[in-house]
Amino acid sequence: MSVTVFAMDIPLPRRPVRKTERLRRGRISIPEAVYFLTVCTHRRAPVLLREENIPCLRDAFGAMTGDDAKLFAATIMPDHAHLLFRLGRRLALGRVMAKFKTLARGGGRQGWRWQENGFEHRLRPDEPAEHYAFYIFMNPYRAGLAPMEEPWPFWTCPEPRRFLFPKHLDAKGAPPPEWLDEIERIAPRLRTGE
DSSP states (O other): OOOOOGGGGSOOOOOOOOOOGGGGTSOOOOTTOEEEEEEEBGGGOSOTTSTTTHHHHHHHHHTTTSSSEEEEEEEEOSSEEEEEEEEOSSSOHHHHHHHHHHHHTGGGTSSOOBOSSOEEEEOOTTSOHHHHHHHHHHHHHHTTSSOTTSOOTTEEOSOGGGSSGGGGSOTTSOOOTTHHHHHHHHGGGSOSOO
8 A cells, every 4th residue: 555645745846956066165043944954973873772862862852841842743763863843033043052062961970072063954934844853753763773564663753743744654653664765855955965
């Protein structure tokens, strides 16, 4: 039986051709804008899924609920984390990233560190947040970290009704197998730093 991912019927905008290196020099913080963020561990050390690190990471996600930022979706991978959120009015993007990294490390008590900075992309008005949330959700399945019939335990979406695709997950929270093909179609059109 084929499952249609209604959200993926939303047209994908053309990716603009970036012709200047200066775009990466400065970080632009626009209050109320939606951002996709990837932060990696130093030297891509696969430490994030260690049992002692999970509570700090979950606390860091949970802290993104106030005036600083509002988390829409996130997932933890062995050496990086993806987040989709709306920037608040109180802190600039760099401060939100620094706060997340500090909380995720338990205030520095954990024996690992993050890479400096991270990859961020501010979604344009014509870019559906749905596609980025779907990318974040499917990332562990694409990487072969979880079988398609099992839910990834390190995914969070505080308001799943915000997106269309969670309605099509099975009773356990696992995706249909054909979504692997769907994400391979969509991923090249997204600004994810891949």
